[in-house]
Amino acid sequence: MPETRDSIHDIWGPRTPHQGQWPTRVDERTTEEPDHWVQSACVLCSNGCGCDIGVKNGRIVGVRGRAVDRVNHGRLGPKGLHGWEANNSPDRLTTPLIRRNGQLEPATWDEAMSLIVSKSKELIKEHTASAIGFYTSGQLFIEDYYTLGVLGKAGLGTPHMDGNTRLCTATAGAALKITFGTDGQAGSYADLDTTEAVLLVGHNMASQQTVLWARVLDRLASPNPPQLVVIDPRRTFTAEQATVHLAPRAGTNVAVLNGLLHLLIENGHVNYDFIENHTVGFEKLVKTVGKWTPERVEALTGVPAAKLWAAAEILGTCRTLVSTALQGVYQSMQATAAAVQVNNINLVRGLLGSPGNAILQMNGQPTSQNTRECGADGDLPGFRNWDNPDHIKELAKLWNVEMDKIPHWAPPTHAMQIWRYCETGSIKMLWIQATNPAVSLPELDRIRKILKKKDLLVVVQDAFMTETAKLADVVLPAALWGEKTGTFTNTDRTVHISHKAVDPPGQARPDFDILLDYAQRMEFRDKDGAPLIKWTTPEECFEAWKACSKGRPCDYSGMSYAKLSEGSGIQWPCNEQYPDGAAHLYPDHQFNTHADYCETYGYDLVTGAEKQPQEYKANDPNGRAILLAADYEPPHEEPDEAYPLWFTTGRVVHHFHTRTKTGRARALQAAAPEGFVQLSAEDAARYDIADGDLVEVTSRRGRATEPARISGIEPGLVFMPFHYGYWDQPEDGRKRAANELTITEWDPVSKQPHFKYAAVRIRKVTA
Amino acid sequence: MHLGNYLGILENSEKQLCDAFEQVARHHKDEPDIEQMCHKLSAWSREHRGRVMGFVAKYSEDRSSEPKNLKRDLFDQPRKGSLALLRDLHDLWLLTQEVQLCWTVIKQAALALRDEELKATYEFCCARTKRQGDWLLGRIKQAAPQTLIVAA
Numbered sequence: 001m002p003e004t005r006d007s008i009h010d011i012w013g014p015r016t017p018h019q020g021q022w023p024t025r026v027d028e029r030t031t032e033e034p035d036h037w038v039q040s041a042c043v044l045c046s047n048g049c050g051c052d053i054g055v056k057n058g059r060i061v062g063v064r065g066r067a068v069d070r071v072n073h074g075r076l077g078p079k080g081l082h083g084w085e086a087n088n089s090p091d092r093l094t095t096p097l098i099r100r101n102g103q104l105e106p107a108t109w110d111e112a113m114s115l116i117v118s119k120s121k122e123l124i125k126e127h128t129a130s131a132i133g134f135y136t137s138g139q140l141f142i143e144d145y146y147t148l149g150v151l152g153k154a155g156l157g158t159p160h161m162d163g164n165t166r167l168c169t170a171t172a173g174a175a176l177k178i179t180f181g182t183d184g185q186a187g188s189y190a191d192l193d194t195t196e197a198v199l200l201v202g203h204n205m206a207s208q209q210t211v212l213w214a215r216v217l218d219r220l221a222s223p224n225p226p227q228l229v230v231i232d233p234r235r236t237f238t239a240e241q242a243t244v245h246l247a248p249r250a251g252t253n254v255a256v257l258n259g260l261l262h263l264l265i266e267n268g269h270v271n272y273d274f275i276e277n278h279t280v281g282f283e284k285l286v287k288t289v290g291k292w293t294p295e296r297v298e299a300l301t302g303v304p305a306a307k308l309w310a311a312a313e314i315l316g317t318c319r320t321l322v323s324t325a326l327q328g329v330y331q332s333m334q335a336t337a338a339a340v341q342v343n344n345i346n347l348v349r350g351l352l353g354s355p356g357n358a359i360l361q362m363n364g365q366p367t368s369q370n371t372r373e374c375g376a377d378g379d380l381p382g383f384r385n386w387d388n389p390d391h392i393k394e395l396a397k398l399w400n401v402e403m404d405k406i407p408h409w410a411p412p413t414h415a416m417q418i419w420r421y422c423e424t425g426s427i428k429m430l431w432i433q434a435t436n437p438a439v440s441l442p443e444l445d446r447i448r449k450i451l452k453k454k455d456l457l458v459v460v461q462d463a464f465m466t467e468t469a470k471l472a473d474v475v476l477p478a479a480l481w482g483e484k485t486g487t488f489t490n491t492d493r494t495v496h497i498s499h500k501a502v503d504p505p506g507q508a509r510p511d512f513d514i515l516l517d518y519a520q521r522m523e524f525r526d527k528d529g530a531p532l533i534k535w536t537t538p539e540e541c542f543e544a545w546k547a548c549s550k551g552r553p554c555d556y557s558g559m560s561y562a563k564l565s566e567g568s569g570i571q572w573p574c575n576e577q578y579p580d581g582a583a584h585l586y587p588d589h590q591f592n593t594h595a596d597y598c599e600t601y602g603y604d605l606v607t608g609a610e611k612q613p614q615e616y617k618a619n620d621p622n623g624r625a626i627l628l629a630a631d632y633e634p635p636h637e638e639p640d641e642a643y644p645l646w647f648t649t650g651r652v653v654h655h656f657h658t659r660t661k662t663g664r665a666r667a668l669q670a671a672a673p674e675g676f677v678q679l680s681a682e683d684a685a686r687y688d689i690a691d692g693d694l695v696e697v698t699s700r701r702g703r704a705t706e707p708a709r710i711s712g713i714e715p716g717l718v719f720m721p722f723h724y725g726y727w728d729q730p731e732d733g734r735k736r737a738a739n740e741l742t743i744t745e746w747d748p749v750s751k752q753p754h755f756k757y758a759a760v761r762i763r764k765v766t767a
Numbered sequence: 768m769h770l771g772n773y774l775g776i777l778e779n780s781e782k783q784l785c786d787a788f789e790q791v792a793r794h795h796k797d798e799p800d801i802e803q804m805c806h807k808l809s810a811w812s813r814e815h816r817g818r819v820m821g822f823v824a825k826y827s828e829d830r831s832s833e834p835k836n837l838k839r840d841l842f843d844q845p846r847k848g849s850l851a852l853l854r855d856l857h858d859l860w861l862l863t864q865e866v867q868l869c870w871t872v873i874k875q876a877a878l879a880l881r882d883e884e885l886k887a888t889y890e891f892c893c894a895r896t897k898r899q900g901d902w903l904l905g906r907i908k909q910a911a912p913q914t915l916i917v918a919a
Contacts (some may be wrong), residue, residue, distance in 0.1 A: 127916065127917045128917065130912060130913055130916055130917045131917050159912075409908065409912060410905075410908045410909045410911075410912070411909070413909075416799075417909075420798065424848075424849060424918065425918070425919055426849065426913050426914075426917040426918040426919070427917075604898055604901060604902065606807075606898070607804060607807075607808070607898055607899075607901070607902035608804075608902065609898065609901035609902040609904075609905045610901075611901075612901075636803055744799050745799040745800070746799070746800065748800070748804065
């Protein structure tokens, strides 16, 4: 059956050089000839490639890229071409489970939902809804998140709702809010088609968004290639293509970025007109970065001064610039402070809001943008400001509830604090959806203990028996992508519809239906006694979401299911002004910082303290972007005698998250069957370790053992991919998850946990 | 002139605040954000005290016989748990207010004396005292409902 290319071994496919218009190439892989195709988009990274699902006899038999789609022009990556196989996996959850006498046993939907509802009502009566928490995902659809957001905020009235997006994109959201007033990516993927330079900070695009990287590779193969500056401590696929690769020591992003800004200013490579007319805070920025001379940067970060000069020369002289950041920024020390410095580079150069210029604070997961937009995480729907009473009133009016029903006495509780409340016993029911914290959160031993607590009812809604589901009290079998209809938004604001192609297996139900069922059984009402949730189908919910988003930056009001089903995905804002969506936010350099419009009144970048409304209003930036900077601070844990090496975690190209899907796709699993401990040749020699030897890595929090892989990494640094947990554990039963070792702490502003540094020691395990 | 005396009060307040942040960091190690931020903010107060000491010496000849120690009876016993955390943050916030008020008083004198150096020290330190208080207030607001309503 057709497989147009071997994406496992040739990840990015053949080159189609271009400048201006990216040529189409349709990638397809089917195992049987489909009897029909159903429009969708891929959910195996944040790129959001348009695809069609091939169906034969009610089963998914393959996918093909959509040539018409603006995101991928027909291409698909290895995860997209293979990951759908998980839908057909024989070990899908097909019936609800309830823990009885210590064992998870099959139950009916009515039994499972009744249990959740009676527990909810009991807790509310005794403790208020603040005893109930939700830990949701970056994998669901707009319709799921918005329903969840409304039932949580206006039905239950609990402040405790966040997504695993806290681990992947909280810093992207925070940095955009701080600089531009609200969330929302300023540019488009298409800016890569013409830009003169690309800055990738802690972003291994080649591995994480393979189709986007193909777009860059095609530019590099063109007669007029862009220059690439890559900041990454590892020599990744991305770094291998760099014009200049800066490899700083773990935890020193801010020092490097301050050094780059210092050079831009010192070399006069800044646009003073733009700064004067469209920004505030430049003088303080100059002062903060002023002491980061190339020599000082070199001494602290290990980046040679000459290389910093070379990078600053590219960034300072290019006429167009696309800057991107991902987990190497977001999950490292001073995450938000570093991410806003990336914004600041484009701002001081005035390179924003026009073709070839973009800032892409990348998302990690396919639908994490929607967790942020719809209010299913620590944000309010439509990028509203929790500290602005007028914004709360808008939501109250929209939902027809009293304003004070909606928790707004403090920022919505962030995930790490939700877990802490579970640990200390004040959250007594935790509902986990489509995510696997027993492998993905830091310090897994602690997480397992919390999930096992007797006084915490754990509900897990998932398609598979994950490591987390195994510890649940109630398991709800959920439909996957392809088995339900809904919409979602990628990193560059492109909204796709994914139509239902096949039925879910057994009794598995769409997340949307599960949430509606809960709302109905809980009898959530508006203030006139009518049902709070006024929709019964995904399309009706999308219409309600359009009304909620109207007039806000993420304006969906010009879209419809019909319009989204016509051809390509569509970028928001889509409204009267932009009926076909907008490629750039801020084309006139008017930003969303007006006091009555902004999503946040700002933060202290060092302490994370929220700025007070009156303080903000007194100096209303009124549409100017905010230049904010912080000085470098050392990490809280550094190598010492007992734990002499730096430790960092990350991803491999063939897997996604905890491999719940990709580990069940035959070719992906075969391509990367097990984890590894990546070491430099110097460290391997020092510890007498050969390639393939089992290495035990130990931190203050736990240990993990995997085979050694000796390759391009700075000496003194140890890397492990975080994908590998225990559901398909090798027979020796060893602990192998990278997050056994990571540290429980988080960025003070974005509250994103630190997965990118810890101190460890290693030893060779001799059989 | 009583300025030396008041600088003594300030120095002592910064010392108490520095110690109190350290103490709270130790008592609430299980709350990662509390432990780390309190260590950091303690270091700020330590630095402030160091900067003030020079001025205490400079104006000490003028010191009156007023008692310099206005110590409050905060943090009597080590406290643990969520209510204890809220109480500790509460007391820390009160201490920051005392420091801030001391600075306001001293700033007035610095202006009247045209002591540019003392004025600059005020500007540096007092801005950070405000940030200490802002962080505490935000954390208190976050912790209060859960602690008072749901926590055991």
